[in-house]
Amino acid sequence: GESVGLHLPTLSVQEGDNSIINCAYSNSASDYFIWYKQESGKGPQFIIDIRSNMDKRQGQRVTVLLNKTVKHLSLQIAATQPGDSAVYFCAENGGSNYKLTFGKGTLLTVNP
């Protein structure tokens, strides 16, 4: 079946560096994508979203890039901080029904 997956299961960066977390999706019907941050023992926290009519969206210290041609999504975190350490999930909506399909997740570790 179609699914959302991630290239890198773990990512370790130095504090202050920029982080890039990647996600590949295969459902061409998806038109809405979201990045979530999940800290240990907590529910997912919304970070940023993007619709398929855009290829880039910026938030505070975060940028999401969408490449529909290769079905690729990325999350860029600028000046990564220890508080950014968490598991990051991408999710897609499959085009309808509000249901989200989550990717496998990437564990980001920020070293001081």
Add this chain to the structure above:
Amino acid sequence: GAVVSQHPSWVICKSGTSVKIECRSLDFQATTMFWYRQFPKQSLMLMATSNEGSKATYEQGVEKDKFLINHASLTLSTLTVTSAHPEDSSFYICSAISSGRNTDTQYFGPGTRLTVL
């Protein structure tokens, strides 16, 4: 705004007993809520979609008689794990869609850790 709570935050029960988990939207009305299950170091897997006033829609492979869902009001959905077994031990997370906001955005609860002995 858009706060979702879950109760309890954790629960330990004996095998064969039933456990009820509540999901509440605190400052908005949610016509649709979702229940997810997450095993350690794995992603969230959608179990079912809960619609206020109607039967829940279960994902393939999820037993509806084992995971009872009730969405009796616009702010409350409950998940009851019946005759729980150790393999049901997991992190259960709910989310809600606000009928008055962007309906693509799901607001997640903090999760409930279920441990079945």
